[in-house]
Structures are given as structure tokens and as C-alpha cells.
Amino acid sequence: DKGGHKHFMAKEIAEQPTVLAEAIRSYLTPDGKGIALPGDGIDFTTVDRLTMVACGTASYACLTAKYWFEQFARIPVDVDIASEFRYREPPIPARTTALFVSQSGETADTLAALRYCHEKAERIVSVVNVPESSIARESDLALPIHAGVEVGVASTKAFTCQLVVLLLLALKAATDRGEMSADELAAHLAELRSLPGVLNAALERGKDVRKVARKLAEARDVLFLGRGLMFPLALEGALKLKEISYIHAEAYASGELKHGPIALIDKTVPVVVMAPRDALFDKTVSNMQEVMARGGKVLLITDSEGAQDAGEGVWQQIILPSVAPILTPILYALPAQQLAYHTAIAKGTDVDQPRNLAKSVTVE
Numbered sequence: 001d002k003g004g005h006k007h008f009m010a011k012e013i014a015e016q017p018t019v020l021a022e023a024i025r026s027y028l029t030p031d032g033k034g035i036a037l038p039g040d041g042i043d044f045t046t047v048d049r050l051t052m053v054a055c056g057t058a059s060y061a062c063l064t065a066k067y068w069f070e071q072f073a074r075i076p077v078d079v080d081i082a083s084e085f086r087y088r089e090p091p092i093p094a095r096t097t098a099l100f101v102s103q104s105g106e107t108a109d110t111l112a113a114l115r116y117c118h119e120k121a122e123r124i125v126s127v128v129n130v131p132e133s134s135i136a137r138e139s140d141l142a143l144p145i146h147a148g149v150e151v152g153v154a155s156t157k158a159f160t161c162q163l164v165v166l167l168l169l170a171l172k173a174a175t176d177r178g179e180m181s182a183d184e185l186a187a188h189l190a191e192l193r194s195l196p197g198v199l200n201a202a203l204e205r206g207k208d209v210r211k212v213a214r215k216l217a218e219a220r221d222v223l224f225l226g227r228g229l230m231f232p233l234a235l236e237g238a239l240k241l242k243e244i245s246y247i248h249a250e251a252y253a254s255g256e257l258k259h260g261p262i263a264l265i266d267k268t269v270p271v272v273v274m275a276p277r278d279a280l281f282d283k284t285v286s287n288m289q290e291v292m293a294r295g296g297k298v299l300l301i302t303d304s305e306g307a308q309d310a311g312e313g314v315w316q317q318i319i320l321p322s323v324a325p326i327l328t329p330i331l332y333a334l335p336a337q338q339l340a341y342h343t344a345i346a347k348g349t350d351v352d353q354p355r356n357l358a359k360s361v362t363v364e
């Protein structure tokens with residue numbers, strides 16, 4: 001049932017405020033000020049290293065979480081794509097927790113990587129949407145993301161729910177390790193509880209994204225740029241776009257621009273810049289100006305402060321509400337998804353069943 005939407009993907013994008021609210025609620029203590037994990041939970045004081053493994057969109061959730069875990073909890077984190085991890089057979093140091101993220105819980109490479117970690121990692125944790133899946137069953141602790149069934153082949157609500165669960169884990173790790181006070185935690189959780197309302201406000205601006213998407217649909221190649229927490233989001237935006245609109249899209253960390261990709265810039269290649277007005281904003285903007293100085297067309301995704309400071313001369317803009325810096329990846333996932341969706345609609349491709357793709361990749 002598409003719930004009145006034309007596609008499952010549209011429905012699943014629209015559902016995000018509701019499913020995220022449920023995911024958040026299920027991990028908070030009744031007073032909303034603390035984090036309660038299911039089962040025996042995790043005591044992060046004994047974790048020296050976190051190894052995160054996944055495929056595709058789920059791997060971008062891991063990459064985002066790396067920033068959170070390192071910044072808040074000061075835990076070193078490796079992120080690997082499962083198909084590389086499993087055959088590289090990396091050494092697993094003592095006191096490593098291995099964390100696997102998978103919507104389906106059945107992805108062959110991720111499951112094989114998990115099995116490789118049996119008896120090597122101190123603890124195996126998974127973040128899954130399907131609690132009875134193989135990956136969940138073979139973990140010491142399985143953390144559900146509560147996204148509900150995801151039908152669209154392109155992952156949307158599962159990604160943002162994965163981000164919520166991973167953020168809560170990083171905040172839990174930070175408090176366990178004495179890197180964050182109970183008051184600071186409570187403040188972050190209050191921000192997180194207000195996120196569904198912010199996402200609703202962002203979804204209401206869907207029409208703006210549709211207008212921009214009609215123009216983007218004319219491109220053959222698109223670049224996505226982002227820095228810090230926006231780098232994994234740029235990767236996700238590019239993946240979503242190529243997956244369902246079949247437009248060639250690549251993502252780079254903004255700082256990598258001058259190490260090669262800037263050679264691609266001309267007026268035919270739109271550059272999507274994801275840049276909330278955060279601590280790295282000025283750096284990203286200076287990369288964006290390098291693009292514009294070479295005749296590149298910039299689509300800036302930012303908040304109203306960012307638009308005020310840097311919107312001049314850009315080709316298109318998508319303006320989002322402002323949120324606390326730690327929440328920007330979850331919010332900026334929405335325009336990344338909507339942009340891909342509306343671009344695909346403008347091109348007439350099959351949004352829910354893109355060619356050559358399967359929802360669950362159970363063979364390698």
C-alpha cells in the first residue's frame with residue numbers, strides 16, 4: 001500500500017518523521033534524558049576500537065557515524081565496505097567491537113564479514129531493520145532501527161533510522177567514557193526529540209526540490225561535494241541519483257576537489273554542494289567558489305543563514321531549516337533523497353524498481 005503516494009519511495013521519504021520519532025522513543029529512558037539499549041546493552045568503557053562494516057547506503061551511515069564516535073566518544077573507528085573487508089581478512093585488535101549495519105540483515109558480503117569476526121572481535125553488534133534476519137541472529141546484540149518495511153529499492157527511511165541509532169550509540173559511548181556529561185547528553189537528546197518536527201518542515205519544501213530536479217534532469221554528469229559530516233551525505237546523494245535516475249554522479253570530500261575532480265568542472269556539470277552553516281561552512285564555500293570561478297553551476301543545499309552568506313551567484317538553492325550541528329546528516333538526507341526522486345520522475349525512470357538492482361543482495 002503506497003498510502004496515497006505514487007511510489008513506495010515517495011511514501012517512505014514522507015514517513016521519515018514518524019518512523020524516526022518511533023526509533024528515537026524506543027532508545028530513550030522514560031524521562032527522555034537517557035539512552036537505554038536493548039538486552040545487555042554495551043559498556044563502551046571496555047571498547048578500544050570500533051570496526052564498522054556494511055554495503056552501499058548502509059556503509060554511508062557508518063561513515064557518518066565515524067565522525068560522531070570519534071568526536072564525542074574519542075573511540076577510533078574503521079569503516080569498511082563488506083566486500084573488501086571479508087577478503088582482506090584484516091587483523092582485529094583486542095577489545096574491538098565489530099558493528100554491522102544492514103537494512104535487510106541478509107546482505108551476503110556483510111554476513112560473510114560478520115562471520116569472519118566471530119571469535120576475533122570482542123563483541124558483534126548489528127544495526128538492522130529485520131530483527132529475525134541472519135545478521136541479527138548471528139550478532140551478540142542486534143539493535144533494531146524501527147523503520148518498518150522498506151519496499152523501494154533505493155534505501156531512504158532505513159538510512160535515516162540507521163543514523164539515529166548510530167548517533168544514540170555514539171552519545172552512549174561518549175557518556176560511558178566520561179567524554180560527555182549527563183547534562184550535555186540530555187541537551188543533545190532534547191534536540192534529537194525535536195528532529196521529527198524539523199523533518200516535517202523540510203518535507204513541506206518538497207516543491208522547491210521538484211523545481212530544481214527538473215533542471216538537474218537535463219545533466220549527464222553531476223558532482224556532489226561536502227565536508228565533515230556532509231561528505232558521507234554527498235556520497236549518499238550521488239548514489240541515490242545514479243541509482244534511480246541513471247545520471248552519472250560522483251561525490252568528493254570538498255577538500256579533494258583540487259586534487260583531481262576540478263578538471264571536470266564546466267557549465268554542463270552541475271555541482272551539488274551540501275553545506276549547513278556549521279564550523280566547516282567557510283571552507284566548503286571557498287571550494288564552491290573555485291567551482292563557480294571555473295564556470296561551474298552550483299546547486300547549494302544549505303540553511304537560510306548559509307544562503308544569506310554564500311548564496312550569491314549560485315545556480316540553484318535548496319534551503320532547509322537550521323538544526324543542531326550533530327543532526328545535519330539526518331536532515332540533509334531528505335533533500336538528497338527528494339532530489340534523486342524528482343529527477344527520476346522528470347526522466348521517467350522506474351523509481352521503485354530501478355533497472356539491474358535488487359532490494360536485497362544475497363549473492364556476492
Ligand code: F6R
Nearest residue numbers: 056057058102103104107154155
Ligand atoms: C541504496 C541501497 C543499497 C543498500 C545496500 C545494503 O539505495 O539500498 O546500497 O544500502 O545494498 O543493503 P542492506 O542494508 O540491506 O545490507
